[in-house]
Amino acid sequence: xxxxxxxxxxxxxxxxxxxxxxxxxxxxxxxxxxxxxxxxxxxxxxxxxxxxxxxxxxxxxxxxxxxxxxxxxxxxxxxxxxxxxxxxxxxxxxxxxxxxxxxxxxxxxxxxxxxxxxxxxxxxxxxxxxxxxxxxxxxxxxxxxxxxxxxxxxxxxxxxxxxxxxxxxxxxxxxxxxxxxxxxxxxxxxxxxxxxxxxxxxxxxxxxxxxxxxxxxxxxxxxxxxxxxxxxxxxxxxxxxxxxxxxxxxxxxxxxxxxxxxxxxxxxxxxxxxxxxxxxxxxxx
Amino acid sequence: xxxxxxxxxxxxxxxxxxxxxxxxxxxxxxxxxxxxxxxxxxxxxxxxxxxxxxxxxxxxxxxxxxxxxxxxxxxxxxxxxxxxxxxxxxxxxxxxxxxxxxxxxxxxxxxxxxxxxxxxxxxxxxxxxxxxxxxxxxxxxxxxxxxxxxxxxxxxxxxxxxxxxxxxxxxxxxxxxxxxxxxxxxxxxxxxxxxxxxxxxxxxxxxxxxxxxxxxxxxxxxxxxxxxxxxxxxxxxxxxxxxxxxxxxxxxxxxxxxxxxxxxxxxxxxxxxxxxxxxxxxxxxxxxxxxxxxxxxxxxxxxxxxxxxxxxxxxxxxxxxxxxxxxxxxxxxxxxxxxxxxxxxxxxxxxxxxxxxxxxxxxxxxxxxxxxxxxxxxxxxxxxxxxxxxxxxxxxxxxxxxxxxxxxxx
Numbered sequence: 001x002x003x004x005x006x007x008x009x010x011x012x013x014x015x016x017x018x019x020x021x022x023x024x025x026x027x028x029x030x031x032x033x034x035x036x037x038x039x040x041x042x043x044x045x046x047x048x049x050x051x052x053x054x055x056x057x058x059x060x061x062x063x064x065x066x067x068x069x070x071x072x073x074x075x076x077x078x079x080x081x082x083x084x085x086x087x088x089x090x091x092x093x094x095x096x097x098x099x100x101x102x103x104x105x106x107x108x109x110x111x112x113x114x115x116x117x118x119x120x121x122x123x124x125x126x127x128x129x130x131x132x133x134x135x136x137x138x139x140x141x142x143x144x145x146x147x148x149x150x151x152x153x154x155x156x157x158x159x160x161x162x163x164x165x166x167x168x169x170x171x172x173x174x175x176x177x178x179x180x181x182x183x184x185x186x187x188x189x190x191x192x193x194x195x196x197x198x199x200x201x202x203x204x205x206x207x208x209x210x211x212x213x214x215x216x217x218x219x220x221x222x223x224x225x226x227x228x229x230x231x232x233x234x235x236x237x238x239x240x241x242x243x244x245x246x247x248x249x250x251x252x253x254x255x256x257x258x259x260x261x262x263x264x265x266x267x268x269x270x271x272x273x274x275x276x277x278x279x280x281x282x283x284x285x
Numbered sequence: 286x287x288x289x290x291x292x293x294x295x296x297x298x299x300x301x302x303x304x305x306x307x308x309x310x311x312x313x314x315x316x317x318x319x320x321x322x323x324x325x326x327x328x329x330x331x332x333x334x335x336x337x338x339x340x341x342x343x344x345x346x347x348x349x350x351x352x353x354x355x356x357x358x359x360x361x362x363x364x365x366x367x368x369x370x371x372x373x374x375x376x377x378x379x380x381x382x383x384x385x386x387x388x389x390x391x392x393x394x395x396x397x398x399x400x401x402x403x404x405x406x407x408x409x410x411x412x413x414x415x416x417x418x419x420x421x422x423x424x425x426x427x428x429x430x431x432x433x434x435x436x437x438x439x440x441x442x443x444x445x446x447x448x449x450x451x452x453x454x455x456x457x458x459x460x461x462x463x464x465x466x467x468x469x470x471x472x473x474x475x476x477x478x479x480x481x482x483x484x485x486x487x488x489x490x491x492x493x494x495x496x497x498x499x500x501x502x503x504x505x506x507x508x509x510x511x512x513x514x515x516x517x518x519x520x521x522x523x524x525x526x527x528x529x530x531x532x533x534x535x536x537x538x539x540x541x542x543x544x545x546x547x548x549x550x551x552x553x554x555x556x557x558x559x560x561x562x563x564x565x566x567x568x569x570x571x572x573x574x575x576x577x578x579x580x581x582x583x584x585x586x587x588x589x590x591x592x593x594x595x596x597x598x599x600x601x602x603x604x605x606x607x608x609x610x611x612x613x614x615x616x617x618x619x620x621x622x623x624x625x626x627x628x629x630x631x632x633x634x635x636x637x638x639x640x641x642x643x644x645x646x647x648x649x650x651x652x653x654x655x656x657x658x659x660x661x662x663x664x665x666x667x668x669x670x671x672x673x674x675x676x677x678x679x680x681x682x683x684x685x686x687x688x689x690x691x692x693x694x695x
Contacts, residue, residue, distance in 0.1 A: 034367050035388035035658060056670075120535070121527030122544045141527035144478075146677060149530075230480055233529040234674035249360045250665035252367060252388075 021265075028259035034252035047259035057260070059235045060243040063150060064219065064264075067239050070151075071218045074158045076211060079165020084195075086166065087173045097170075104163035112227025115156035119143050119228075143229050146236035153228050153237055157221065165210055172206030173199065205279075212275045216268055240264045318599040319348045322588075323366060323379035325356040327553075331619035340606050347599045352376065360665055370394050370591065377594035378604050380431065383585050386421060387658040396592040397425040401601045407609045410626045414648070419587055422656045428587035429604045432613070432622040434551035435647040436484050436571065436582045437640075439558065441546045443565040444471075452569040456489065456513065459547075459572040463523035466546040473523035475545035478676050479532035483654075483668045484582040485549050488571035489514045492580035495686070497655040502690040508683050510574070515675050515682040529676045551584055553621045555640040568643035570650065579650035586622065659693055667692045 028047055032040040051057050086097050103111070118126050119142040127139035142152040176199060184194045200207070222242040229237045231246060241264055248257025324333065337349045355361050363385060369375040370392065381389070389395045402408055411430055419428045438459075440452050444466055453459035463473025477485045493510025495502055518524050525531065525539060533550070540548045541561040549571060558566055573579035588604035590597055607616055610629035617624045617635065623644060624630050633641055654660045667688060675685040 034364070034371060035392045037371050037392060121525055122535075122539050123542060139526070141525070141530075144527045144530040146679070229530055230532075230669065232479065232669055232673045233677055234670055234679055246666055249364050251662045252364070 030255045032255035060238040064240045075161045078162040082166035083169035108223040112224040168210040172203035176202040321376040323376045377600040378590045381589045383653040384660045395427040430625040434584040435644045437643040442567045475536040475548035476524040476528040478529040493574040502686045512682045529673045570647040583651040
């Protein structure tokens with residue numbers, strides 16, 4: 001009987017998740033050009049074999065790791081610092097909590113356009129300020145140099161995403177019982193010791209969930225890159241989802257694009273699996 | 286009126302509506318054909334509602350459902366259109382580009398409209414060379430021309446006069462002028478290495494002898510022309526450091542800000558540029574190559590009636606309506622391009638005359654990109670990635686040309 005209660009949820013999940021995933025998997029086994037659907041043909045693992053020898057795939061994969069670790073890591077550290085500050089008592093705390101959410105509330109495309117103009121070689125405010133402060137002697141083409149472009153975009157996304165961590169961690173901080181801190185103080189714990197031995201363990205589940213969600217979102221995000229550089233200069237800002245998008249959108253190679261997307265999905269499923277296993281263990285203990 | 290009477294009357298009225306409605310409805314509405322048309326305007330606030338209302342008043346049996354689709358750099362619009370056609374939910378007709386024609390034909394999405402064009406009175410008001418450019422590879426007509434632009438060279442005539450220079454007519458004139466004008470905060474040429482930048486590369490490399498025929502990118506002339514173009518960045522250093530990723534917005538804004546002395550674009554940006562620079566700016570056709578040949582991009586926009594449409598003739602009527610002089614003028618006010626109808630072009634006042642003249646003077650060397658299903662991918666992916674790598678010195682210019690050759694010919 002309980003199974004029948006679950007049936008509607010199972011049907012909806014199958015319809016909106018499993019069917020598209022199955023379609024993508026099926027598509028990845030075909031040489032399917034959107035503009036030539038009549039000549040689509042089954043090629044088995046042909047797309048995956050082609051991907052293994054695709055230089056741009058490996059460049060994109062390497063940059064995806066830098067992208068995910070750099071963006072999520074720095075967003076987390078910045079968000080944690082902001083949450084700890086916002087958890088303190090000061091007279092304009094309410095206003096500060098509202099202000100910190102602004103980057104998160106802006107659409108990614110707007111973020112991309114805004115930062116593109118801030119980085120602009122000729123007219124951008126970043127070059128202008130850096131030159132006025134004497135930090136650089138001449139403007140830098142941040143988005144046109146392969147050694148700076150990826151990091152410049154990462155900075156934009158770090159700015160946009162840190163409020164998510166700040167708000168989530170702040171919510172977690174407010175659930176930590178004050179008695180724990182009182183006990184720690186009585187035991188003579190310093191502020192850093194309280195942070196590492198009381199605060200962080202108490203909100204570990206919140207942090208883990210936030211890290212998981214943000215890893216998935218950042219790994220899949222391509223809109224900011226698309227707006228700011230389109231993946232260039234050359235392949236300097238290509239990440240895996242962007243590359244999959246370009247192959248599917250510009251080249252209309254839906255089979256190849258699906259295979260690339262499937263590889264990304266499999267990697268993310270690995271992250272989810274690790275998280276779920278860890279969560280299950282903590283519930284058991 | 287008492288409450289009970291009111292309710293009775295209201296009830297009777299409500300009951301009578303379904304019975305009376307068929308009698309009251311105009312007979313024509315029962316057989317109305319709906320034409321779904323996809324379009325894109327750069328400014329989404331512009332609406333073709335005025336044109337739709339006029340058309341529907343002139344053609345009472347046809348309703349036009351105009352659907353604005355975001356351009357999104359070309360890929361959004363294009364991918365959505367192809368996906369809708371594959372899914373069997375495509376529009377009856379849509380704004381399209383020549384470079385997509387081969388893909389449409391490969392998927393059998395187009396049916397020739399020669400018969401409909403033959404019976405259309407507005408046919409003779411469109412120049413023969415435009416009809417030729419719009420023909421399919423098999424000589425049949427699939428597109429109905431709508432508007433066009435031709436890329437030319439913008440130059441700062443005040444800076445040229447101060448330096449005692451004439452507007453460049455050849456590649457070497459161009460390079461000399463760019464070098465002479467480049468100073469600490471001014472670059473001679475606002476090169477576009479980002480999205481859409483093939484229209485800066487084309488005049489110098491295709492105009493210098495390269496072609497899209499088999500082997501055409503690897504001839505000595507083609508390779509030399511491409512090396513020359515890359516050298517503008519790497520050796521001559523007459524372009525801004527941001528050139529490898531600069532796109533439309535950057536080249537126009539940098540030119541407006543007085544940071545570049547020349548750039549290449551079309552009449553679509555003329556009013557915006559004149560709004561800032563006034564008479565300091567003018568335009569000439571792009572420079573010609575060493576053998577006197579030249580090449581510039583014919584930026585087209587046509588309407589196509591799709592083969593799957595069940596309202597083929599009505600869709601054609603709507604597309605033809607948009608290409609008739611007076612309607613074409615209204616439409617081009619929204620798009621900022623040039624009217625396709627010759628009679629409309631004569632009295633065209635939307636852009637300063639010198640830019641319209643530069644466009645007309647560029648037509649003899651104007652051409653479109655090859656009629657190949659691989660062209661859109663060349664524009665969006667192959668060209669930018671390889672060009673940018675060449676401009677950054679990551680690959681040799683010849684390697685870039687080999688990538689382009691391989692893309693088209695394997």
